[in-house]
Amino acid sequence: MAAASLRTINKFGRMVYDKPASKLTALVQSFRSLGRTYGTDRLGFAARLSLPVLMRCGSFWGFAFLGGGFGFGLYHTVKLTLQFHLAEEEEKAPDLGKDLRLTLYQYKTCPFCSKVRVFLDYHGIPYEIVEVNPVMRQEIKWSTYRKVPILMVDGTVQLNDSSVIISALMTYLISKEKTIPQILACYPEMKAKNESGKEVTEFCNKYWVMVNDAESGRLYQEKDSRKEEIQWRKWADDWLVHLISPNVYRTPHEALASFDYIVREGKFGRFEGFFAKYVGAAAMWIISKRLRDRYNLQKDVRQDLYKAVNDWVAAIGRKRKFMGGDSPNLADLAVFGVLRVMEGLQAFNDMMENTKVKNWYRRMENHKQ
Structure with missing residues (x-):
């Protein structure tokens, strides 16, 4: 809605304005979820660490008895083991999406910008917003790409086009071993002329999430x-x-x-x-x-x-x-x-x-x- 209208008023304005993968078991995931505040995790500690699960973890039994009591020893052994592994995981693999520093340059009423915000909000990815003045556009004067949305990653990598932004970030969330610059290479820019003869920028593959066959099978079942x-x-x-x-x-x-x-x-x-x-x-x-x-x-x-x-x-x-x-x-x-x-x-x-x-x-x- 805003994109076309803002391009129109821009002409008026300028005339009058001075110019590695985790190996933790399901037991780890269950324990980790105990601290969540969402209404989906209501099972207690005993229900999550059920007897069949523990019986498969034979090493825990020996530590538990050495601790001076089955219940007390088991609890503390599991707790300390998981704390060690979770600390190790946090050091090796940051929470994907939240390890990035994202800045979105936008017009709030632009439908393409709205698409990007909906994606980021849905996946719980934090980001900062820079609202661009639609007349002077000083906030993006540093960019040769003069449209919004623009997404800056860690202040150095620039993503243009709403569909490229969404596809690239979705690829990043799924393909944990790839960096944003590596993923961005899958969406090369292409210059072309539209029906009016005006040069426009298009992006190849912009609707594709770049995942391998195994990842594709999980994402598209x-x-x-x-x-x-x-x-x-x-x-x-x-x-x-x-x-x-x-x-x-x-x-x-x-x-x-x-x-x-x-x-x-x-x-x-x-x-x-x-x-x-x-x-x-x-x-x-x-x-x-x-x-x-x-x-x-x-x-x-x-x-x-x-x-x-x-x-x-x-x-x-x-x-x-x-x-x-x-x-x-x-x-x-x-x-x-x-x-x-x-x-x-x-x-x-x-x-x-x-x-x-x-x-x-x-x-x-x-x-x-």
Whole structure:
């Protein structure tokens, strides 16, 4: 929603503005989970360290008796052994995703930026946000790539394009032996010219998670699930995202409400905010008509939005909670990220009221990794 509108008001603004793998057993994982605060781990110590498990760990029995009592000795032997191994694991293998220092340069109302935030939040990966001024874009003046989102890793490695960012980070979470620069080499930049003759930057393989056969089998357990995920991630970028602007700027009233939200959530100076709200809203209401023609949308663009989200729900089907099954996959996260930027606007309310997307959307809001 924000990307097209901000490029438009940018021209106005410049005219008036002065310029190794763990070997711990299931026993270790059970003990480690005792300290979690989530509601899923409610079994007590005795229930987790059941007798059949302990009987397979013969060395613990000898230490336990030497400790001066079966129960007391067993408890402390297990505790000290696990503390040693866990300390060793933390030193050798940091918690993946949390060992990275990530900084996301974004416009808050941009659907592509929203996709990245949804992915990071879902996987519990911490990150810092730098909100970019959409007129002057001083926050990314150091970058030759002038779009958002941009994700900086440890202050040195730059990831561009929302789908590349998501695919690369997902690869990193799964393929523990690969570094981010190694993974990034799988998504080379490619310069091309669009239909208007303008040079654009595209990225090869950007919808692919780069994993080996064994990892792929664990990640994509159902037949054709990988192909389906790629298909619908691409659909979100190539079609769904282009329905946002024509719908949120459909009428002068909706355009003004949309820019009120953009100004409120974005990084604008006082004059820029006033200018963007009124001039930008008028400009985008006019441009939304051109977008409608460019993408061959119906005169009532709501109908195209309704059809798109109903197609998405139909693709999930009645037997699955998400396209990923019991848990969201990357296609679920991408579609949710795009639709979420309309929250609070009339287009979003109409979509929820007139389509079948509500149940899936609410499940996405409530689902935790």
